[in-house]
Amino acid sequence: QVQVAESGGGLAQAGDSLRLSCVVFGLSESSLAMGWFRQAPGKEREFVSSVLRADITYYADSVEGRFTISRDRTKNTVFLQMSSLKLEDTAVYYCAVATRPGNLRSRGTYAYWGQGTPVTVSS
Numbered sequence: 001q002v003q004v005a006e007s008g009g010g011l012a013q014a015g016d017s018l019r020l021s022c023v024v025f026g027l028s029e030s031s032l033a034m035g036w037f038r039q040a041p042g043k044e045r046e047f048v049s050s051v052l053r054a055d056i057t058y059y060a061d062s063v064e065g066r067f068t069i070s071r072d073r074t075k076n077t078v079f080l081q082m083s084s085l086k087l088e089d090t091a092v093y094y095c096a097v098a099t100r101p102g103n104l105r106s107r108g109t110y111a112y113w114g115q116g117t118p119v120t121v122s123s
């Protein structure tokens with residue numbers, strides 16, 4: 001059984017940094033990509049960032065230049081370093097794993113999801 005576990009969320013002030021981590025257990029096949037999505041209260045879950053097996057990265061325009069995704073393939077772990085946090089970054093952040101090709105900005109491409117870790121940014 002595949003399990004996806006996020007950690008690192010919490011409270012931060014605007015301008016601060018936070019680092020999210022995600023570990024995948026029980027995956028019998030290699031992950032094609034790992035990604036982060038977020039869902040703010042009353043809004044749809046949206047793409048944040050993803051990293052391919054070849055370490056190619058993608059970012060949403062709203063986080064480009066502020067967030068950095070990285071992965072440790074040997075440990076099936078992905079990180080999201082979030083800097084210069086803004087109030088609008090407040091959301092529950094979900095880690096996701098894709099094992100088949102597809103649009104990495106689309107939720108439907110990802111087969112496995114974590115339970116989410118909340119991030120709250122205050123002024």
